[in-house]
Amino acid sequence: MEIDAPPAPRLSVVVPVRNEGPNIVPLVQEIEAALAAIPHEIVYVDDGSTDDTPARLAEAAGIAPLRHLRHRESCGQSAAVITGVKAARGAWIATLDGDGQNDPADIPRLLARAEAEGARTLIAGHRVSRRDSRVKRVTSRIANRVRARLLRDATPDTGCGLKVFSRALFLELPHFDHMHRYLPALTLRQGGQVVSEPVGHRPRTRGRSNYGTLDRLAVGISDLLGVAWLQRRGKLPVIEE
Numbered sequence: 001m002e003i004d005a006p007p008a009p010r011l012s013v014v015v016p017v018r019n020e021g022p023n024i025v026p027l028v029q030e031i032e033a034a035l036a037a038i039p040h041e042i043v044y045v046d047d048g049s050t051d052d053t054p055a056r057l058a059e060a061a062g063i064a065p066l067r068h069l070r071h072r073e074s075c076g077q078s079a080a081v082i083t084g085v086k087a088a089r090g091a092w093i094a095t096l097d098g099d100g101q102n103d104p105a106d107i108p109r110l111l112a113r114a115e116a117e118g119a120r121t122l123i124a125g126h127r128v129s130r131r132d133s134r135v136k137r138v139t140s141r142i143a144n145r146v147r148a149r150l151l152r153d154a155t156p157d158t159g160c161g162l163k164v165f166s167r168a169l170f171l172e173l174p175h176f177d178h179m180h181r182y183l184p185a186l187t188l189r190q191g192g193q194v195v196s197e198p199v200g201h202r203p204r205t206r207g208r209s210n211y212g213t214l215d216r217l218a219v220g221i222s223d224l225l226g227v228a229w230l231q232r233r234g235k236l237p238v239i240e241e
Helices: 021-034 053-060 077-087 104-117 134-151 167-172 179-189 213-233
Strands: 011-017 040-047 066-071 092-095 121-127 163-166 193-199
Touching: 011 021, 011 077, 011 104, 021 040, 021 053, 021 104, 040 053, 040 077, 053 066, 066 077, 077 092, 077 167, 077 179, 092 104, 092 167, 104 121, 104 163, 104 193, 121 179, 134 179, 134 213, 163 167, 163 179, 179 193, 179 213
Parallel strands: 011 040, 011 092, 040 066, 121 193
Antiparallel strands: 092 163, 121 163
């Protein structure tokens, strides 16, 4: 006798993490509270954590519809997002940073906007009032201006981890390391559209950032040139039968 698979949720929340043990349970509780009225699942991808993240994910699985996958070794945030989206069962995806700085309460509003705009639209969170250090705010502002000028992606804040988009659209995009920072440009390259929505931002209260200013700058330059190359090489055929 075959057992029927559970119905697919309306939304899958994909959360990439590495060494975020103290943030797991509090963030899962917030996601559950924010999405109480929306059929959903939470997909955590542990990118090779060396702290107690696996144990905290096992604990969180007892309080929420949580699935957790693990990379045996760290492969980067983009790889974790790709793994999570591929494993997701929902037609809509919300990505969320695992450090607790994004506010899950913004997800329902972004999901409603995404459903209204359609499956070819990426809804990108815009952190209007960032709660980061002055150095990080200044360097991000400069990087956003350079990126917007070169890629013309019409997005003020591509670094915000809170985004909502259709799973089908994401699976059409080219996948590579650090691609999560260029989702707006890649969406436009694929013939979609991008809408920015203001979202809240909170200071980090637990754990430590996995990114430094200099290492982000070093990889950012080569990534930016690579995405610009992809844009020039992309073609959108008009298909007729």
